[in-house]
Amino acid sequence: MDLGNEYLKIVRERFESVKDLGDKTISQLSEKDIHWKLNEASNSIAIIAKHLSGNMISRWSNFLTTDGEKSSRNRDQEFEDDVSSKQEMITIWERGWNILLDTLNGLENQDLLKNITIRGGRHTVLEAIERQMAHYSYHVGQIVYIGKQLKDESWETLSIPKGKSEEYLQEKLEKRS
Template sequence: MDINQIIINNLVTKFVQIKSRMLSVINQLSNDDINWRPNEESNSISNLVIHIAGNIHQRIEVGICGLQDNRDRDEEFNINKIVSKEEVIDMIESHFEILDKTIKDLDFNEYLRPQKVRNNEVTVLDVLLQCASHFSEHLGQILYIGKMRLNNEYISTSIPRKK
């Protein structure tokens, strides 16, 4: 296996892990938990998932694949928006499928293609690495909210629970 394939496989694996851990915690929660926020200045899990989906749309579908941008970033953080657990799960499944397919369909030379992000020229690979970092940060917030809501009933998404 060459270094290019190793990089692609690592990207795919990282996003699979992020998706899996998000779904693991969300499946433990109720609709109320998904939409709960610690305070007015903090986001709910549903806001965070909507934001990640918006980021996948803008960075992957628009930036890498060339589709039309229809993102409303401010709406992603609407404190009055209530989303069902099923909608959140569907959003994760569908957007991470787009991400996975895009990564696998790119020729390695396309990973070096330049694009503009916030007036900075970066490569497609830079965009994907930044997405992995960004989504990991939000995964941490989602996990923390899950732990806050479930207390002792929380089942870890990374370490097997002792019986």
């Protein structure tokens, strides 16, 4: 087994899993829900999705050859809630994820220890991947948390329902038998 290629396979699956949590949350939300925020210091789901996409486009476009903070990026604008619809937000969201996943699919074992730059700082590709995994997981966690609060009793859980851990484990064990 080749460790680098195994890592790339696993990390692609992890990014897809993080995206899936966001997708499943967004699918439960209304047009109004995506713009809700607790207060002026908070971000709506629309803003978080826009920020994630802007970050992904900047970081993962020409990943191995240009600084991850592109001059074309307007990070401050990512925090303005000017998304007109849930469909527009989904289009923005998908664009970022597609660039990320396409770039990951093009990476090879020998790329992992290459150096890239983000805001002028040097990082190995491996470090950059881990940095972005933490960043995206953090923000998708925010999306899930906001969605869960908004949907309250109508929230469809994305993981093992409370009080169902033992039942879930038994089902998994029975499937393996």
